[in-house]
Amino acid sequence: MADAPTGLAEQYDDMLQQREASTLGMWTFLATEVLFFGGLFLSYTIYRHAYSDAFAEAGRHVKIVYGTINTALLLTSSLTMSLAIHAAQSGRQRALLGFLAATMFLGCCFLGVKGLEYKSDIDEHLVPGAQFQHGLPAQAQIFWFLYWVTTGVHSLHLLVGIGALGVIAWMARKGKFSAAYHNPVVMSGLYWHFVDVIWVWLYALFYLVNRH
Amino acid sequence: MNFPLFPAQASKVAEQTDYIYWGLLCLSAAVCLIVFVPMVYFLFKYRNGNPADRTPLELPEYKIEVAWTIVPTLIFMCFYVWGSRQYFLIERPPPDAMQINVIGKQWMWKIQHPEGNREINELHVPMGRDVKLMMTSEDVIHSFFLPAFRVKQDVVPGRYTTEWINADKIGTYHLFCSEYCGTSHSLMVGRIIVMSPADYTSWLAKGQPEPSLVQSGESLFRQLGCSGCHMGNSVIRAPPLEGVFGKPVPLNDRTVVQADEGYIRDSILFPAKQIVGGYTNDMPSFTGKVNEEQMLELIAYIKSLETQSPSPEVRP
Amino acid sequence: MKTTMPQTVTPEIPNPPQRLLSYFEDGGQTLGSWLLTTDHKRIGILYLYSILVFFVIAAIAAAMMRMELLTPAGDMVTSQTYNKLFTMHGTLMVWFFLIPSIPSVLGNFLVPLMLGARDLAFPKLNLLSWYLFNLGGLLALYAVAFGGVDTGWTFYEPYSSAFSNSHVVTMIAGVFVAGFSSILTGLNFIVSIHKLRAPGLTWFKLPLFLWSTYATSIILVLATPVLAMTLVLVATEKIWGLGIFDPKLGGDPVLFQHLFWFYSHPAVYVMILPGMGVISELITCFSRKPIFGYHFVAFSSVAIALIGFFVWGHHMFVSSQSVYAGLVFSLLSYLVAVPSAIKVFNWTMTLYRGRIHFDTPMLYALAFIGLFMVGGLTGLFLAALGFDVHVHGTYFVVAHFHYIMVGGMVTAFLGGLHYWWPKITGRLYPENLGRLAALIIFIGFNVTFLPQFVVGYLGMPRRYHAYAPEFQIFNVMSSAGASILGIGYLLPLIYLIWSLKNGKKAPPNPWKATGLEWQTPSPPPKQNFAQTPIVTQKPYQYSPEIEEELIHG
8 A cells, every 4th residue: 555645544445435435434323323312302202292291391491592502502513514624625724723623612612501501400400309390290300301311412422522523633733634635524524513413403302392 | 740731721812812822833833844844855865975966947036936925924914813803802801891900019919809808919700700900010010921811911100001801710820920020020929719700709708898999999089188179069179070980081282081090090190291171280299199009999989980979978 | 176166256366476474373463463453353253252251151140040940949049149140141142142243253254255355444443342342241241240130131111220229230331332332343344345345246246144244234233222322211210210211200111111122123133134144155055056046035134124123012012002003013023024934945945956065064054944943933923912912921932032042043153153164263173073063052952942932831931030830841851951052062162172273274265165255265364365356256156066075174
């Protein structure tokens, strides 16, 4: 493999094959992720159907301001991520680094806002258990249980995404990418957009459905 | 050690289920013959070293494949229909069956007869009558398995499930818990005792005088304060319960539910879940205040209100 | 070698300058060279070691259970211990032996070889999945060693979260981590089969083992995450003390069963499809015939994988799900049996006018067909709604799935292991001992599990520590059979290890087989092929008219 610096692994014949393989790999992984969240969405749907009143009442305590800010943050981050990919494609290293940093920064902001929201949820006794806010029906705890688990798992995904972008940014700094080879940027972008799309679903299910 | 090959058969349903068993055994035997006889023949005839004609044949492969796809499918469908009909028979209790309550808990079966007789790990039933078991669990999932009747149903906490039998042989048969439920799962066993109707009546009489389920339910109804709101002359407006059981109830969200055991149970434990049309939810939850046995007594009482006049003072 | 029909045209290399180093030699024999390898062949070997450890531990648990069940009274171990034993047996066998057995060991070794590729698409990911597998396994072993788990491998709610006082969370963590290993392996196979096929190797020239591996991988990738999330919910519920399956909050424990079986039923196909793929390879090679109905055998694997996603509810016919749901699931369960039947018919038809060699792998293949038939036919019993009500949760079910998983998958695994042993190790195993072991296993297996059908039909529930006395005779038979089976499994373990040093050296293609994996030296070089092969023919171009001598030890 004489042209090793381009990042061609030995099991592939050429860059095209390698790129196609990693793209297919990423989409397969995202299919896995869809089903991973699928279990949660299914549970949510079933209980929402069974206990619609309790869920509506529970949902009125969700902090829509935080949720909306976070939605805006993540959507913007998807934009900067796309710009990063575009920069990578056209071989603009400084722009790539800048957009990656912006994306990571927006991701961190999201986690910060989420932390604030969690704190106010805790203050309002919205954690299921003995301390759970009185006056809410029993099944409201199911809503809140799902809220904590789903948003928690999503935040974990975002954290992984920020870490992955960190690695990509580090590689970019070392000049690993070029207009010819930038597939890892595209792959991490796919993952980032996926995490964003999952959030849009969460936003709809936990924040919006209960508003009339 | 004896060598039984067939379980005792104590009901018509058991007999019918066994026909399916025999049918499937015949099917299996036929399939085995169809596959193994040619296979053994091929293995013998075409073994290496044995002279045989091995020139490849042009077989109508596609037709053969379609044939052995469609034929098994059709045969399977017959068994599907047969099995499903039996399932509907097993799963749907006859409407006028007498009801006995079963409560599973780690690791025993508690039985309530309507007359108030209670037993543990033993179930006495009269022969020749449809008996419906109304079952729930206090803790984990159990399963009420009566092999001699070929029936089984999971007993699930938080909901009522039913199972029914009509015994046609007097005798004592096994009762097993067949859903793993913890340490002493294998000791959660008992007996079902099928008696002649006369013997059953005298067995019931021996257990008296215990208050009937309806009587126990009625006194609970007063103790817990239900009567304060749900009786005709109360100050707080709550839906009347007379005649409610078994009828459709229109709810606030414009849906309609059937007032069955599960509905009454949920209304007591989770009053906010389904609110009767035209009412607001002012009822406290009785979660933790009513155990499963009391719940069944309350339900028996509310059911009894269906047939009597508005005055609850008169017992049926 | 006499002339066989060449499947591949390897570009002529005039006198290769030197012999290529095998994957054993290339890279050295240091511990680091194994633990940090990204060579799919070495990773396959690593998996073999790992699953062997879990198999032995889980088998010991089974042996103790069979000893306990010799007498009706629960007199050898306590109920608590017995419950932990069957949980240990189930979890370890399912997640740490059966699911990785053929896919991770033989699949890892063979997929790139059969594809004519140099490695899997993502070699580092492959190594990572081995580490995840072991991490999961260690967590599971930790749970077993420091107190055990008593929920059964199914972790049914609400017992697992609210009532069991055992190491449920640790065990769940172990299964969760191992699940990611499955996902990554499946992902690797899917991408490799799509993208790394040698020139000329079109989809319909793929060996059937790859078709079944592909179908298996789809299941691994799409079903495992649902299990992972379900287990997260159970563990959260256990730690938190409440959750969405808790009836006290209005939660539904039956929902757990839906989610669990949505994974675990397809997982059953993970535990049989690869076995079917192996059998297709063995039957063709040892009857020297192309497979009958290649397309139907190939598509039946995919059909099983797809329909298999929609039959989970047949585990729940008495769980209080709606009777109409029961109807649908029963129908689909019958339909999923059709592709399996197609496979059996095609295998049988392949024997017709073949030239049948009764070498050890073939004996395992024939045993597979027999045992799988029994397992499949009793599956029809269980799919019949009215009859399932009686035998659900009894030993009938235990016997049924052991026929599929042990009679099917383990038999196929052993058959495959013997068949590819010369390729993997470069040594031949002793043929006569191999045949003897196959026979002992077949007899032992049937003596163990046939009586369980009867005792299940009589009504003996599974997971019973103590049982009614009239069931004893069958349990004694079963335990006796288990000891025969134990000897049967011990034999290959001994002579295969023996053959590593003492077996005859294997030629590149001892079975005169047509697959690409046989067109390279045994054991293969690190790069698999001296030059990328070019495929020009369909698989299994055997000719039964030609008399050939197979080489065995």
